[in-house]
Structure formats: C-alpha cells, structure tokens
Amino acid sequence: MKMLSTLSVLVAGALFGFGLSYSSMIKPEIVLSFLRFEDFGLLWVLGAASLTTLVTYQLVPRLMSKPLLESVFRKHSSVMDKDTLLGAALFGIGWGFCGVCPGPAIAGLGAANWPMVITLMSIFAGAYLQGRLTKSKGSN
C-alpha cells in the first residue's frame, strides 16, 4: 500500500477515535445506560454515522471511477447464514455485559482508560478461539 494510503488510513482512524471519544461511546457506563433505556443518545451516534456513510457508499462510486489513491472501491458484504445471526446474538450478549465494543476498546487506550486493556486482551482471546474453531475457507 502506498505511503499516502497508509497516512489516509491513520487520519481516518484518528477521526473515528476522536468521534467515539467525543460522543462518549468510549465510556461503558454511557453505553450501558442506553441499553437500559436511561439515555437514548447512542441512537444519534449510530444514526449520524450510518447516514453519513450511507450517502458516501451509495453516491461516491457513481461519481468517481476509483478511489483517489487506490484502484477499487471495496464492498461490504454480509452473508445471511447461521453464523452471522448467531454471532450477532453472542456479540450483543458480550457487549451488554461490559458496555464495550471493539472500536471503543481500542480507542480507550488513547483516552488512558486503562481497564480497557482487560477488554482488549479478552476480545483477542475470543477472536482467537473463534479462529481456531473455524476451518479456513481460503486457499491455505
């Protein structure tokens, strides 16, 4: 990947991390208060983020033949199968249990919210077990 692309990825990540922090999504207490119907603010975050992205994903590939720095627009493809739905149910159970999802776990380090180290290590452990239990679909 080109140097400029890597720089763009870093900038995008930084905007994302700033947004997660500014919206207080990096605070498990706030996420849990949403899941307990005490403060519905999370819906504004999810709504604003997905609507902005919706406009981009739907319009940009019609206006530009390729991204500014690379050759193709990737697509987000999700599959309608048991794993997607069962995994989502499990993910929700974990998310509701700790109030932390993957983005805020990572961003939490930058905000010096040190208990997030526990969550990060645990997410790695869960992802590792999932990988070990799954047969590779690729050529390897």
Add this chain to the structure above:
Amino acid sequence: MPLIDTLFPLGITHYLIGGLFIGCAVSFLFVMTGLIGSMSTFFTSTLSYVSNWSYFQQDEIVSSRNWRLAYAVGLIVGAAVWLFTVGEPFQTTATWWQLALGGFIVGFGARLSNGCTSGHGICGIASLQLPSFLAVIIFLASAMVSAAVVKLLGGV
C-alpha cells in the same frame, strides 16, 4: 421540552457531532482508499502476525492486516487528541469480570458474525445489506437483555 430531556438527559449535541465525526472517518477512508472501515476484523488480522493457524493465514486476512493495524493506531491517536484537547480523563468503574467475560464474548461473537457495531451497524447499514440490518436488531436486543442481567449480578 420534557420528553427530550427524559430521553436524552445528557443532551444531544455531543452524540450528534461525535457520530458525524465517525461517519466522516469511514467516508474519508472510502473516498481515499476504497476500504471499508469496520473494526472487528482487526483482531483476527492482527492475530495473523503471531499464529500460523490456517484460518488466520488466509489471504484476505493477511493482506488487510497492515492497514487494519494502522487504522487501530489511528483510533488510539484520535482518542488521545480528544483527551488532550476537549476531553477529560476518566476510568471506567465497570468490574474486571464484566470487562473480561464481556470482552471475550464480544471477540468470539463479532468474529463469528463477521461484524460488530461498526461492521454491521455502520458499514453494513450504509451498504444496505439485509443480513447486517438483522444482525443489528439481534445484537441490540441481546445486549439489552445482557445489560439488565449484568446489573442483577452486581455489575456496573
């Protein structure tokens, strides 16, 4: 506006602005590089640096691990910028067993589902993917149940 105050006791503005930042982040990534800025694959792709297990060594995982790592570093930088500008330091009061057990299930579930709040929630919805819409409804519902249960168990 009593209803607004009841639904959003801490106000709306910071949620809205933060959400717009996240949307701009994913949009910027897409316009510049064409990449889909979801988060949870980072954990699997980063494990490919240390595990030779075939699942972690798939081409599509290994080929994305560098940019996903850079994306995660960016996330940390962005949160640090927030902390040193407009943010205030805080430590979560969530218990260690909540963070450990919850995190483990988050990691397993998000990777089994191939998406989390950013993957299905932001990128999937924005791509008008029906399985992602369903995944979002399912994980919101199960998270609400789980958040109630953890409180009964003495969690934060």
